Amino acid sequence: MSLSLLEKDRRYIWHPYTQMLTAPAPLPIVRAKDTLLYDDQGNAYIDAVASWWVNPHGHAKEYIAKKVLAQMLELEHVIFAGFTHRPAVELAERLLKVLPSNQSKVFFSDNGSTAVEIGIKMAIQYFHNLGKPRSRLIAFDHGFHGETFGAMSASGDLSLNNPFKKQLFSVDRIPVPVPGKEAESIQALKKALAGGDVYAFLFEPLVLGAGGMLMYEPEVLDELITICHENDVLCIADEVMTGFGRTGKLFACNYLKTSPDIMCLSKCLTGGTLPMATTICTQDIFDAFLSEDKYKTFFHGHSYTANPVGCAAALASLDLFEDPACWEQIRMIEASHKKYQEKIKDHPRLRAIRQRGTILALEFSSPEDTSYFNEIRDQLYDFFLKNGVLLRPLGNVIYIMPPYCITKEQLNKVYQLIKQALDQF
Ligand SMILES: Cc1ncc(COP(=O)(O)O)c(C=O)c1O
Numbered sequence: 085m086s087l088s089l090l091e092k093d094r095r096y097i098w099h100p101y102t103q104m105l106t107a108p109a110p111l112p113i114v115r116a117k118d119t120l121l122y123d124d125q126g127n128a129y130i131d132a133v134a135s136w137w138v139n140p141h142g143h144a145k146e147y148i149a150k151k152v153l154a155q156m157l158e159l160e161h162v163i164f165a166g167f168t169h170r171p172a173v174e175l176a177e178r179l180l181k182v183l184p185s186n187q188s189k190v191f192f193s194d195n196g197s198t199a200v201e202i203g204i205k206m207a208i209q210y211f212h213n214l215g216k217p218r219s220r221l222i223a224f225d226h227g228f229h230g231e232t233f234g235a236m237s238a239s240g241d242l243s244l245n246n247p248f249k250k251q252l253f254s255v256d257r258i259p260v261p262v263p264g265k266e267a268e269s270i271q272a273l274k275k276a277l278a279g280g281d282v283y284a285f286l287f288e289p290l291v292l293g294a295g296g297m298l299m300y301e302p303e304v305l306d307e308l309i310t311i312c313h314e315n316d317v318l319c320i321a322d323e324v325m326t327g328f329g330r331t332g333k334l335f336a337c338n339y340l341k342t343s344p345d346i347m348c349l350s351k352c353l354t355g356g357t358l359p360m361a362t363t364i365c366t367q368d369i370f371d372a373f374l375s376e377d378k379y380k381t382f383f384h385g386h387s388y389t390a391n392p393v394g395c396a397a398a399l400a401s402l403d404l405f406e407d408p409a410c411w412e413q414i415r416m417i418e419a420s421h422k423k424y425q426e427k428i429k430d431h432p433r434l435r436a437i438r439q440r441g442t443i444l445a446l447e448f449s450s451p452e453d454t455s456y457f458n459e460i461r462d463q464l465y466d467f468f469l470k471n472g473v474l475l476r477p478l479g480n481v482i483y484i485m486p487p488y489c490i491t492k493e494q495l496n497k498v499y500q501l502i503k504q505a506l507d508q509f
Contacts, residue, residue, distance in 0.1 A: 089112050089124070090109050090110075090112065093109075093110060093112075094109070111123050111129075111469070112124040115144070116131070116143030116144050117142070117143055117144050118142035118143060118144075118487070118489050119131055119132075119142055119143070119486060119487050119489055119490045119491070119494055120143070121135075121143070121474065127472065128472060129469065129472050129473060129474045130472060130473045130474065130486075130490070130494050130497065130498060131143070131474050131486070131487060132468075132473055132474055132475050132484050132485070132486050132490075132498050133474055133475060133476050133483075133484075133485050133486075134352075134356065134485055134486055134487050135356060136351075137293070137325050137330075137351050137352070137485055138351045138352060138356040139352070139355070139356030139487045140328055140329060140352040140355060140356065140401065140404075140405075140410075140487060140488055141355050141356070141401065141404050141410070141487060141488065141489060142487045142488075142489035143356070143487070145355060145357075145404070147400055147403070147404065148354075148355045148357055148397055148400040148401060148404075149357075151396045151397065151399065151400040152357065152358070152393055152396055152397050152400070154396070155171060155392055155393050155395075155396035156393055158392075159171075159392045160392065160393055161388065161391055161392060161393070162392070164192065164385065164389040164390040165385055165389075169390075169392050169395075171392045171395030171396050171399060172192065172390040172392065172395050174395070174399055175190075175395045175398050175399055175402075176190035176362075178399065178402055179349075179362065179364065179402075180364070182334055182335075182402075183335065183347065183364060184335075184337055184338070184340075184343040184344070184347075185343075186343045186345075186366050187343075187347060187364045187365070187366065188364075188365065188366050188367040188370060189364065189365055189366075189367070189369075189370040190362050190363075190364050191206075191362065191363045191364070191365070191382075191384075192360070192361070192362055192389045192390035193360075193361045193362070193363065193386050193389060194359045194360055194361055194386055194388050194389070194391070194394075195230075195350055195359055195361055196229075196230050196322075196324035196325075196348070196350035196351060196361060197229070197230025197231045197232040197235040198230075198232065198361055198386065199322075199324060199348035199349060199350050199361035199362065199363045200229040200230050200232075200234065200235045200238065200286070200320075200322055200324070200348050200363075201230070201232050201234045201235055202348075202363040202384060203284075203286070203320040203322070203346045203347075203348050203363045203365075204221065204234045204235075204238065204284070204286065204320070205234070205382075205384060206346060206363065206365055206369060206382065207221075207283045207284040207318045207320060207345075207346060207369075208283055208284075209372075209373070209380075209382060210283070210318065210369050210372045210373075211283050213372045213373060213375070213380045214372055218281050218282060218283040219281055219283070220255075220256055220276075220279070220281045220282040220283065221237075221238060221253075221255045221256070221282070221283065221284055221285075221286060222255070222256045222257075222258060222273065222276050222277075222282055222284070222285040222286070222312075222317075223238045223239075223240075223255050223256075223257060223258075223285070223286045223287065224240065224257070224258060224259070224260045224287055224288070224292060224295075225240050225241070225257050225258065225259050225260055225295075226240040226260055226292050226295030226296060226298055227239055227240050227260075227286070227287065227288055227292055227295055227322075228240065228242070228288070228292065228293055228294035228295050229286065229288075229322055229324075230324075233248070233251065233252065233253075234253075236248060236252055237252040237253045237254075237255055238255055238286050240257070240295055241257075256276040256279075256282070257272075258272035258273050258276060259272055260292060260295075260298050260300060261300045261301075261304040261305070261308070262298055262299065262300050263300070263301070266300075266301075266304040266307075269304065269308070270304070270307060270308065270311070273285070273308055273311055273312070274311060277311065277312070277315045277317065282315070282317045283317065283318060284317060284318040284319065284320050284346075285308065285309075285312045285317055285318070285319050285320070286320040286322060287305070287308070287319070287320070287321060287322065288321075288322050288323075288324075288325065288326065289305060289321050289322075289323060289326055289331075289335075289336035289337055289339075289340070289344075290302060290305065290326060290331055290336040290339060290440055291325070291326055291330075291331060291336065291440050291443060293325040293326075294478060296445075296447075296478055296479065296481045297438065297443060297445035297478065297481055297483045299438045299439075299440050299445070302339035302340050302341075305340060305342075306340050306341050306342045309340070309342040309343075309344065310342055313342070318345040318346060318369070319342075319344040319345050319346070320344060320345070320346040320347075320348065321336070321337050321344035321346070321347045321348070322348045323335055323336060323337065323347055323348060323349050324348055324349065324350045324351055324361070325351055327349045327350075327351065327352060327353070328349075328351070328352035328353065328401075328405065329352070329405065329410070329411075329414050329441070329442065329488065330352070330441055330442055330443060330485065331440045331441035331442075331443070332414060332418055332440065332441025332442065333441070334405065335347075336440075345365060345366050345368075345369060346363060346364065346365045346366075346369065347363070347364045347365075348361070348362075348363050349361060349362045349363075349364070350362075352401070353398050353401070354394055354397035354398045354401055355397055355398070355400060355401030355404065356487070357397045357401075358391070358393060358394040358397045359388075359394065360391065360394035360395070360397070360398060410488055413488040413489060413490075414441070414442055414488050416492070417441075417442045417486065417488065417490065417495065418439075418441055418442060420492065420495050421439050421442070421444040421484070422439065424444070424499045425437055425439060425444070428446070428499075428502075428503060428506070431503070431506050433448060433449055433506045433507075433509075434446060434447065434448070434449065434506065435447040435448065435449035435480075442485065442486065442488065443483060443484070443485050444483060444484045445481055445482070445483040446481070446482045446483070446502060446506075447480060447481050448460065448464075448477075448480040448481070448482060448506070448509075449480075450480045458479045458480055460477075460480060460509060461477045461478075461479055461480065463509060464477045464482060464505055464509065465477060467501075467505055467508075467509070468501060468505070471501050471504075472497075473497065473498050473501050475498070475502075482502055482505070484498055484502075486498075
């Protein structure tokens with residue numbers, strides 16, 4: 085007897101972020117187009133979280149697919165130590181044209197966690213190579229930077245990382261400078277710096293994603309960066325989630341007057357098609373690795389570093405960002421979120437509502453504990469999915485982070501469902 089897809093899935097696969105004993109069977113998705121995912125029964129779902137925040141232009145984008153196929157047929161992969169290729173060089177050149185002007189060298193990897201891990205390693209080795217090694221990192225309380233050990237260490241005290249706590253390196257934490265907490269955050273940074281020995285301050289600029297879509301203003305980030313620079317401490321911007329239009333500008337750092345020294349990009353880099361990441365740094369950092377002494381080399385690399393197919397997808401995605409239609413959609417989503425906020429903000433079940441660019445977050449006031457494991461999260465998730473919308477609340481925080489090709493009608497459907505959920509739960 086042949087097994088069904090779901091039976092085989094249960095037999096062979098371990099899903100991410102999933103309690104395999106109690107989780108309902110996963111939904112088999114057979115195809116996708118633009119903002120819609122289709123299951124094996126022909127049901128459509130609006131992908132209102134851009135499939136874990138990776139998709140800017142919509143699913144199954146023909147323009148990207150064609151470029152990917154052409155690249156596949158020409159050069160699918162080659163080791164990137166001792167070799168180079170046109171797609172990587174073109175991508176680095178094009179990224180540097182649109183990144184803050186102090187960014188100078190692009191280092192490739194393949195996911196957001198490694199992009200951050202590389203940023204941390206670059207900063208540590210920078211000071212090591214200069215002959216003045218340092219050992220402390222500063223990061224926000226509720227930051228999230230990924231799943232590898234450095235990224236887990238840098239992330240806020242998430243209960244999800246409990247089993248690994250003893251293996252994580254210690255990090256100086258400062259409060260997120262949300263409105264009203266700016267002075268507290270600045271004070272905490274100054275205090276942490278006063279101890280000396282700090283190599284870097286790592287942050288998600290303007291929006292802390294997995295920590296609950298917490299938002300803060302560019303002015304206070306400028307102040308934090310300035311203070312770090314006055315203390316000769318490097319600043320690492322984790323733009324893995326905020327990059328590529330999410331916050332209403334191409335990068336969240338475009339809101340700043342100052343610039344970070346290192347930037348990490350991933351998620352939307354390839355238009356939601358292939359795993360790829362980049363960590364970009366200033367010339368000054370790069371220069372500290374130039375030496376006759378081989379031990380000053382940056383000994384880091386992954387098998388698929390600068391995969392040409394990933395680079396081709398990223399180049400195609402950048403083409404689509406050059407189309408004014410993409411930015412018209414981003415402006416439409418921003419304006420639409422704003423209007424909805426006005427309408428819903430006095431709902432008795434809402435504790436808070438916040439927006440930055442295309443991201444709208446609604447904090448549900450729930451009588452229960454509001455952690456990631458809160459029961460209302462599962463009920464909301466099921467409710468949305470049953471009604472044809474993929475939303476994955478973070479505990480009691482519902483957020484919308486759609487592909488930019490979402491239509492007004494689709495957005496309205498998402499808004500109406502959220503209103504219904506607020507009324508009902
Ligand atoms: C800000 C930020 N940094 C890093 C990561 C880790 O990225 P990845 O899941 O690709 O390893 C994430 C993932 O959500 C993120 O939001």
